[in-house]
Amino acid sequence: MGGGVAQGGSTDGDSGNNGNNGNTAVTRSAAGGGHASETVIENVAIAPVTGPEITRGYLHVRDGRVVALGEGPGPEAPGAERIDGTGCLATPGLVNTHHHLYQWASQGLAQDATLFEWLTALYRVWAAMDAEVVKGAATAGLGWLALSGCTTTTDHHYIFPKGRGDLFAAEIEAARDIGLRFHPCRGSMDRGASQGGLPPDEVVESLPEILAATAEAIDAYHDPSPGSMLRVAVAPCSPFSVSADLMTEAAALARAKGVRLHTHLCETLDEEEHCLEQMGCTPVDYMEKLGWLGPDVWFAHAVHLHDRDIQRFAATGTGSAHCPSSNGRLGAGIARVSEMLREGAVVGLGVDGAASSELTPLGGEMRQALLFQRARYGPAALTARQALEIATLGGARCLGRADEIGSLEPGKLADIVLWRVDGYAAAVDDPVCALVFGAQPPVARVLVAGRTVVADGELRSVPHDAAGRAGADAHRRLLRLAADRGIAVRPWGRS
């Protein structure tokens, strides 16, 4: 595919609105707002992920779903909002399969630490967070995701200090404000240092408290209906911060409620040593014993897998969230994504929390994944289209939503990104190459269920500057709350 995205002018009529030589994705609807129930995107290259790529065509959206797509001009559709996608590549919205939104408030700390050193430095800072910190951090984190082409994201929140407000509700409120499809994971830790775990006792909860709060979160928020904007998962934090009983009970609860399971696994070699020492087996053996392999489970990272682990993941449909920037930042290693894909395992993409990946855009993670795999296995290890597929359909499979999101097909939800592949990127004929190989291109439009969340590189669901400011305020508030508790955070370097 190629050649068609830099050509062509505006469509007919209404030149007062789009007489700007086609360099922005122009809306021709009367209001120009983002909530038309019917939209036609035209003059656009399309990489639908499933089905043939379209050099220059259209996407027709009605009532939040894709009605049709194809080569050539779009349908008449009187009254529809029309978006001129000249110079743009349309892809499915990206799916972020692992995050800790609260960490927006603790970026730039413990810069040169290993995972265990970094966690040990930050647990006591995080213990000071409250609902206001989480709301501000989540607003910034979700805004940043939207600006990098994300339409569906998870969040793994696992620290619930007592008396600090409803942290889970705070991030859900932020997701509603920004307008992303949200899969918050009610996380937990019950194995503090006194029980042989890594976190200090002050940040863990008891098993009965965790199970009650998790069930309550599912009952209050989980929406299993088609097109759902909010689904809850159950997510004990990691083998080194959670008891075997919690893992087992959490799996039973999730399966009784019909929700998915998520946890960190095989992120570092320290974790493998910890498991061998304390559980007498590898992390994946441990998970298997606890009933934690299956098509309703996805793990964050899965870097240090043995051959038999990859085979077990593929055979059971267990998913993995690949987070290359975070793995690079913490020196954790390079996941065996190329081999996992070859074996048929489910792999999605994730940015991980901003404290370990800093300002990572999800769109940029496609490039990181491509480069990491090639650095490890050679230039044929991962193609641009494979990178796009794990960022979209792979993520949808991790979340059990491949029937609704992850590709552009008639009947699927209208979660769509228009990437600007003109301008500097126009010297690349293949727009998918332009999207994945280089710096993340500007985002002309992000639609979630057909609604505009981002237009011309700016958030439209909330005041554009407000999200970034909310994140900075959350950072300052967290450090102040930590200082009130006697935790002094050095502004940079190891803390």
Ligand SMILES: [Zn+2]
């Ligand atoms: Zn994580």
